Amino acid sequence: MASKGFLTREEVRDVYDRQAGSYDLAVWFYYLAGMRIGRWRRMVVDGLSLRPGDTVVEIGCGTGLNFSLLERAVGSEGKIIGMDISEAMLDRARERVRAAGWHNVDLVCAAASDFNFPDGTGGILATGVLTYEPEFDKVIERGARALVPGRKWVVLDYKMPSNWLRHLAPAFVALGSSFGVSKSFMERHVWESVERHLTNIRMQELYGGFVYIVSGEA
Numbered sequence: 001m002a003s004k005g006f007l008t009r010e011e012v013r014d015v016y017d018r019q020a021g022s023y024d025l026a027v028w029f030y031y032l033a034g035m036r037i038g039r040w041r042r043m044v045v046d047g048l049s050l051r052p053g054d055t056v057v058e059i060g061c062g063t064g065l066n067f068s069l070l071e072r073a074v075g076s077e078g079k080i081i082g083m084d085i086s087e088a089m090l091d092r093a094r095e096r097v098r099a100a101g102w103h104n105v106d107l108v109c110a111a112a113s114d115f116n117f118p119d120g121t122g123g124i125l126a127t128g129v130l131t132y133e134p135e136f137d138k139v140i141e142r143g144a145r146a147l148v149p150g151r152k153w154v155v156l157d158y159k160m161p162s163n164w165l166r167h168l169a170p171a172f173v174a175l176g177s178s179f180g181v182s183k184s185f186m187e188r189h190v191w192e193s194v195e196r197h198l199t200n201i202r203m204q205e206l207y208g209g210f211v212y213i214v215s216g217e218a
């Protein structure tokens with residue numbers, strides 16, 4: 001059962017299992033609503049400062065829409081570990097990996113809270129994921145401990161703007177409602193966990209303050 005407007009992990013998994021086939025198309029519709037998602041993905045991956053040969057972990061990788069940027073950054077000698085709670089989303093990611101001929105991508109089906117980050121991780125990202133995860137603080141902390149010192153965790157997520165644009169929250173929430181987004185998601189302050197467990201914090205607000213990218217160094 002959902003509590004306080006939050007979906008349970010099982011409900012989130014069911015939503016994405018159902019939506020997996022139309023997810024990539026839905027992302028294109030968000031461009032029409034002014035979301036510069038392609039640019040945001042580049043900002044996230046650039047923010048990781050990855051090097052060729054690195055192992056990068058993507059939490060909630062979905063259908064793998066960040067993989068081509070990550071591949072370019074870590075090269076064929078590096079490794080991408082993509083994990084997600086939805087097997088149907090990972091099936092799409094698998095198709096993408098096969099079609100591109102990448103041989104350095106491992107896909108893992110798990111809840112983020114159960115995932116064991118490999119030691120010596122060179123970078124971790126989560127785009128539009130951690131507000132779904134009730135134990136996001138534990139996930140950030142575990143990831144921070146697995147990172148090579150000086151390497152980065154970068155999160156793109158949603159929040160309530162601090163200015164008058166907060167009155168447009170119902171419209172923002174409506175955009176994501178088919179993916180289980182609700183107003184209560186914005187009560188999960190994921191950036192505060194990044195601030196708590198990492199250093200050299202950089203935070204950038206986007207889309208009128210509804211979207212942010214935060215990064216921190218281990």
Ligand SMILES: C[S@@+](CC[C@H](N)C(=O)[O-])C[C@H]1O[C@@H](n2cnc3c(N)ncnc32)[C@H](O)[C@@H]1O
Pocket residue numbers: 009012013016059060061062063064065066083084085086089110111112113126127128129132133134179
């Ligand atoms: C909005 S989609 C984002 C997918 C991808 N990161 C992207 O940028 O296109 C959210 C993804 O997070 C996954 N997810 C949600 N809660 C999760 C959890 N607790 N653990 C792992 N994955 C989760 C969903 O299955 C879905 O694939």
